[in-house]
Amino acid sequence: MPQQSTAPDPFDTLLTLEDTLYTTAYTHGTRDGAHAGRIEGRVFGLEKGFEKYSSMGVLHGRALVWNARVSSPTSPSNSSGFQELESERRSLPTLKPNGRLEKNIHILTHLTDPLTFSTENSEEAVADFDDRLKRAGAKAKIIEKTIGKTTSTALSPERKGDRKGMKLAGEGKKDENIEDFTGSRFLS
Structure with missing residues (x-):
């Protein structure tokens, strides 16, 4: 009888x-x-976070410029140095008095004021910031429409003029996409 070994x-x-x-x-x-x-x-x-705060900063800067264009000119200072600086500085064209426009600019300024929103990393603070950013963007569009001017950022490269986001066939480079069949002889 063979013995069983205990070795592994x-x-x-x-x-x-x-x-x-x-x-x-x-x-x-x-x-x-x-x-x-x-x-x-x-x-x-x-x-x-940087992109969101950068967007909010751009909106706040635009609100301040619009606010300066709407507000009435200040009384001249007695200092001659101040008057010389004022004459050398380019002045922004003033906007026509409009109560609704002034109200929208005032709201946009307060929505984007950095001292009025929290920079904490909590759910509530982030939701509040996102809501303010969305509302501020909508107010900026309303103000642009009221003034009658759009900025270069309002029109994306795909939306040029009246096209409403449609890309016409034949625009752009050929062979831009593997599915670009605009010049195919089989589609004629």
Whole structure:
């Protein structure tokens, strides 16, 4: 009768090698992915936050310019140096007096004032900021329509003039897209 040995089988480690390597690689990958995900998420959050605050700053600057164009001219100062600076400075054309326009500019100025909104990273503060940004953008469009001028940012490259976002066939470079069949002889 053969004796059973209590020594471990030398092939056990080879037979479970794939499972062992898979498990350790999965564990390391999960840990490294979580770490990289936090870093990438932070960078993405900072980029999006900067874009939002930059947009709010642009709207606030436009509101201040419109407010300066609507407000009545100030009384001249007694200082001759101030008068010389005023004469050298370009003046903005004033806007026609309009109660609704003044009200919209006033609201836009208060919506975009940096001292009136929170910069905390909480759900409530972010939702409030996003709501203000959306409302401020709508007010800016209303003011632009009232004044009768649009800015270069209002028309995207696809929306030129009266086209309403339609891209006409034949515009742009040929071979721009693999699905660009405008010059195909098979479609004629």
